[in-house]
Amino acid sequence: MNKKRMRKGFVINEYDKKIPKSRAIIALSLLFILFLLCAYYQTNHEYHREYPSLKDIVMNYEKYIGETISISGEVVGVHSTTFQLLEREDSENTIFVVLPKSNVDVDIGDKVEVLGTLGPDYQISAEKMIVSERWKHEFVYVRSFIALIFLVFVFMRNWKFDLMRIEFVRRD
Amino acid sequence: MPDWLAHILVAYILCSILRIKFKVFSKENTAIVMVGALIPDIVKVGLIFDSLGMDVWDFIAPFHTPVGSILSAALFSLLFEFEARKRIFSLLILGASTHLALDFLLMHVSGGMLLLFPFSWGKWQLGVIQCDNYYVALVALLLACVIYIISNKREEEG
Numbered sequence: 210m211n212k213k214r215m216r217k218g219f220v221i222n223e224y225d226k227k228i229p230k231s232r233a234i235i236a237l238s239l240l241f242i243l244f245l246l247c248a249y250y251q252t253n254h255e256y257h258r259e260y261p262s263l264k265d266i267v268m269n270y271e272k273y274i275g276e277t278i279s280i281s282g283e284v285v286g287v288h289s290t291t292f293q294l295l296e297r298e299d300s301e302n303t304i305f306v307v308l309p310k311s312n313v314d315v316d317i318g319d320k321v322e323v324l325g326t327l328g329p330d331y332q333i334s335a336e337k338m339i340v341s342e343r344w345k346h347e348f349v350y351v352r353s354f355i356a357l358i359f360l361v362f363v364f365m366r367n368w369k370f371d372l373m374r375i376e377f378v379r380r381d
Numbered sequence: 382m383p384d385w386l387a388h389i390l391v392a393y394i395l396c397s398i399l400r401i402k403f404k405v406f407s408k409e410n411t412a413i414v415m416v417g418a419l420i421p422d423i424v425k426v427g428l429i430f431d432s433l434g435m436d437v438w439d440f441i442a443p444f445h446t447p448v449g450s451i452l453s454a455a456l457f458s459l460l461f462e463f464e465a466r467k468r469i470f471s472l473l474i475l476g477a478s479t480h481l482a483l484d485f486l487l488m489h490v491s492g493g494m495l496l497l498f499p500f501s502w503g504k505w506q507l508g509v510i511q512c513d514n515y516y517v518a519l520v521a522l523l524l525a526c527v528i529y530i531i532s533n534k535r536e537e538e539g
Contacts, residue, residue, distance in 0.1 A: 232459050235455075235459060236456060236459050239452055239455055239456045239459075240456065242452055243443075243444075243449065243452050243453070243456070246443045246448065246449060246452070246499060247440045247441060247442075247443050247444075248440075249443075249499055250439070250440070250442050250443045250498070250499070251439050251440045253502075254439060254442070254502075257502035259491055259492065259504070260491060279490055279491040279492070281490075297436075298436070299436045322489060322490040322491075323490065324490035324491050337490045338490065339488060339489065339490055339511060341511065341512060341513040342513070345513035345515070346512070346513045348513070348515060349384045349512070349513055349515075350384075352384040352385065352386040352387075352515070352518055353384045353385035353386065355386060356384065356385035356386035356388070356389050356390075357385060359386075359389070360385075360389050360412075360415055360416065360419070363412050363415060364412045364415070364416060366412075367408055367409040367412045368409065368412065374462075375460070376460050376461055376462055377460055377461050377462075378461075378462055379409050
């Protein structure tokens with residue numbers, strides 16, 4: 210039997226009426242699982258770190274002298290044989306002095322990943338480094354922004370949002 | 382991450398190639414795969430929180446894992462018509478897979494991708510390209526343009 214009724218000029222059948230409720234339940238369940246996944250990561254990731262976190266280093270500095278650490282941040286100062294790297298973690302700012310293995314061309318604003326040995330006074334003797342020039346990492350955001358606009362255009366050309374059914378439907 | 386341009390163009394190229402054999406990769410569905418290609422980067426919402434002075438990366442990191450992407454894709458597919466939902470979900474997963482595969486190529490001094498999270502905390506990376514590398518996007522852009530022109534010509538002829 211076709212159970213159809215009119216509401217605000219739209220024909221809604223009984224089958225469609227049931228969907229939003231079950232959909233809401235599924236959506237809430239998925240959100241809850243995602244929340245659990247995130248909470249599990251947040252509470253456990255510290256125990257599975259390969260190298261100490263910035264917080265650990267700052268709190269127990271002496272303990273980590275001579276240990277290998279991994280940091281990443283922005284270059285805030287360049288000297289003849291060293292450069293200063295600012296790392297931010299949990300709103301905490303720490304400046305490290307990096308001693309590269311060989312001459313490395315870095316400039317203020319560049320992003321650098323460093324794997325090296327921690328010395329006294331926040332010095333790191335770099336063993337491995339990856340430098341991303343300022344314009345290059347800013348260009349990533351420019352390209353991504355263009356891509357986002359392009360994607361919205363492509364998507365909305367093929368799909369439209371039906372407010373009554375709260376879902377995307379194909380454009381004919 | 383390679384930039385979003387590389388991600389969505391790789392998804393477009395893949396769908397265009399697959400369209401030769403499988404009709405399911407229509408223009409509408411290609412758009413879905415392209416959206417899926419950005420799903421793992423939901424994690425980039427952390428940048429907005431950064432600008433507000435809040436560090437949420439340690440909470441939202443699982444979004445950039447295969448399991449997180451599957452759950453996000455399932456959630457997003459609920460915004461589509463009931464009959465098409467399974468197919469939409471599969472297409473989103475295909476897109477997310479291209480994203481994770483591209484990110485797997487990235488080079489870091491340590492760490493990598495949590496491919497088996499929450500079952501394992503192992504991190505992997507291939508260390509082939511640097512995060513700011515624009516050649517991937519450039520090559521993808523050229524390929525996508527060529528494919529677009531060829532497929533348009535075919536449509537006109539056919």
